[in-house]
Amino acid sequence: MKLRRPKPGGEVDRRSVVNPVQARQLLTAVTNVERTRGPMxxxxxAAMYFGGxxxxxxxxLREQDCHLPETGWGLLTLAKTRPENTDSGETHDERGLKHRGAKETRPVPIPPELVTILREHIAAHGVASDGRLFRTESGKAFSGSTVSKIWKEARAYAFPPDVVASPLAARPYDLRHAAVSLWLNAGVHAPEAAERAGHGVDVMLRVYAKCIDxxxxxxxxxxxxxxxG
Incomplete structure (x- = not known):
């Protein structure tokens, strides 16, 4: 008789999820890493945390995708993704959004704090020739190894050694996990949270089940x- 091993459920480890105070500590710490790449x-x-x-x-993300009013909530209309580790020979490929058609977009409302951060970023660093907000001084996308290096150093600035050794925000992707967990714990209805995150409702609730308090x-x-009543 053979027993099948249960497949991993893919749930988010709640120990990796930062709270808002910790997230802001990390964002501040990033600016202290190197003279240009950290601040850039x-x-x-911040877009990964506040926008998921x-x-x-x-x-x-391009400037034309961003509605950034001087006050109040803004809106990102996501149209493109640039994942790394592709088969094209390029560092990043430009593709349509995950789980959507090639020309479909996804609207993501963003809180005033992120609106301000993005406005300040554009004013300080400008954008690439194609409108992309986040790129090196030469206009290329940041490599995954560079992003990981900056993030590792920022964690060391933001947290004491015992926390650095823990799973808390071990990867930049954990900022997205923290965002969706925050939305669900704040009482945002699952279909709305799933729409913002670009998830199916069933997948989202399975993945974040252990992060809902x-x-x-x-x-x-x-x-x-x-x-x-």
Missing amino acids: MRAMF LRPGEAAG GQREMANRRILEALV
Whole structure:
């Protein structure tokens, strides 16, 4: 008799999820890494945290995709992703969004804090010839190894050694996990959170199941309010 090993569920490790205070500490720490590359990456990491973008989506973000008003919420209309490690021979390929048609877009409302960060980034660093916000001084996309290096150093600035040794925000991608976890814990309805994140609802709830706190108490309170009403 053969037993099948259970396949890993792909759930996010809640130990990797930063809270808002920790996320801001990391974003500040990034600016202290090197003279140019760290400060130029801060807004990219902020887009992953406050907007829930995948790294490839952040790499493909263009100025024309951003509605950044002087006050209030903004809007990113994601159209392209630039994932690394492709088969084309290029460092990054430009593709359509994950799980969507080649010409489909995804609207992502962004809070005022990220609007301000992106406006400041554009004012300080400009954009590439094709409108991309995040690139090297020569206009190329940041390589994955460079991003990982800057992130590793930023964690060392932001956290004490015991936390650095932990899974907390070990990878830049964990900023996206923290964003979606925050939305769900804030009570954002699953379909809306999934739309912002570019997930299917079923996949999102499975992946983030262990990062959702306090939902039972919230559900009980809402049921009581409905019964009284």
